[in-house]
Each structure stands twice: as C-alpha cells, then as structure tokens.
Amino acid sequence: MRKPESGRSVLLYCDKELTSLVRSSLNNVTVIDCIGMENSTxxxxxxxxxxSQNGRAKNREHLCYAIFNGFENSTIGSTIKEIRRLLQKECVFATTTESNLNWKxxxxxxxxxxxxxxxxxxxxVELEE
Structure with missing residues (x-):
C-alpha cells in the first residue's frame, strides 16, 4: 500500500477544492482524492x-466522505475535528477494515x-420525543 512516512492515508470523496484544502492542511498524511475511482476497491x-479514473461519480455533493487507513485510534479524533473544521459541511467518517478493503x-x-x-x-426522532 502507498504509505507516507507515518503510514496514514485518508481516502477523501469530496469536491476538488475541499480535497486540496485538506491535503494542504494535514501533515504526514496521504490524502487520496477518490472521485472517479468508484469502481476500484x-x-x-x-x-x-x-x-481507473473512469468511475461514475454519483450525486453525493451534500456529503463528503473520509475513510481512514493506518491511523491509531488515539489520532483519529483530532484528525476528524480538523477535517470538520476545514470542510465546514456534513461529512461521513469511516475506517478501513480487512473486510471493506475488498469492497468497491x-x-x-x-x-x-x-x-x-x-x-x-x-x-x-430522539430530539422530537
């Protein structure tokens, strides 16, 4: 796997401008722009x-997705806070697992x-109760 010095990567599925912002702000982390890679695992x-960069981007512009690979649990929280601060839009966070590494x-x-x-x-619903 491609690994920066720290061995941490974030697979980011978001618009190009926000991806560039995250890439320039996160040190020692490889930020991978995944738009167009939908057909790859x-x-x-x-x-x-x-x-392949020939994926078919679906209309998910209301959300950004950040998938963490190689992070220690102790550093994910601070990285999530930084990404939320940078993106200032709704974001879905996940981590890689042995199982989902094989998912498209x-x-x-x-x-x-x-x-x-x-x-x-x-x-x-909980807030309404």
Missing part, C-alpha cells in the same frame, strides 16, 4: 493497482450513506 486505491468504493459509499441517513433519522 479500497485496496486497489491504497495500493495504486489498476485504479461505490458500494462502501452507498453503505455509509445508508447508515448515515439512518442514524440522522434516529437522532431527529
């Missing part, structure tokens, strides 16, 4: 193997969106 993206990015984004929407609805 996370493993392929991280390893730069046969990654498109499938993982769909799953993350479904989970995000579910928990957002649950929170809204």
């Amino acid at each position: 996370l493993r392929e993206i991280l390893e730069k193997e046969a990654v 990015l498109e499938d993982l984004l769909a799953e993350l969106t479904e989970e995000h929407d579910y928990f957002k609805k649950v929170r809204r």
Whole structure:
C-alpha cells in the first residue's frame, strides 16, 4: 500500500477544492482524492493497482466522505475535528477494515450513506420525543 512516512492515508470523496484544502492542511498524511475511482476497491486505491479514473461519480455533493487507513485510534479524533473544521459541511467518517478493503468504493459509499441517513433519522426522532 502507498504509505507516507507515518503510514496514514485518508481516502477523501469530496469536491476538488475541499480535497486540496485538506491535503494542504494535514501533515504526514496521504490524502487520496477518490472521485472517479468508484469502481476500484479500497485496496486497489491504497495500493495504486489498476485504479481507473473512469468511475461514475454519483450525486453525493451534500456529503463528503473520509475513510481512514493506518491511523491509531488515539489520532483519529483530532484528525476528524480538523477535517470538520476545514470542510465546514456534513461529512461521513469511516475506517478501513480487512473486510471493506475488498469492497468497491461505490458500494462502501452507498453503505455509509445508508447508515448515515439512518442514524440522522434516529437522532431527529430522539430530539422530537
């Protein structure tokens, strides 16, 4: 897998301008712009193997996605805070697992969106009670 000195990567699915902002602000972290890589697995993206830029970006502009790879649990929280500060828009966060490394990015984004929407609805119902 491609690894910066610290071995940490963030797979970012967001617009180009915000991706550039995150890339320039996070030190010792490889920020990978995943737009267009929807048909590749996370493993392929991280390893730069046969990654196609011919994916079909779906209309997810209301959300940004940040998927962490190689982070210690103790550093994820501060990195999430920094990304939220930089993006100032709704963002979905996840980490890689042995299982999801073999998922196509498109499938993982769909799953993350479904989970995000579910928990957002649950929170809204809890606030109404």
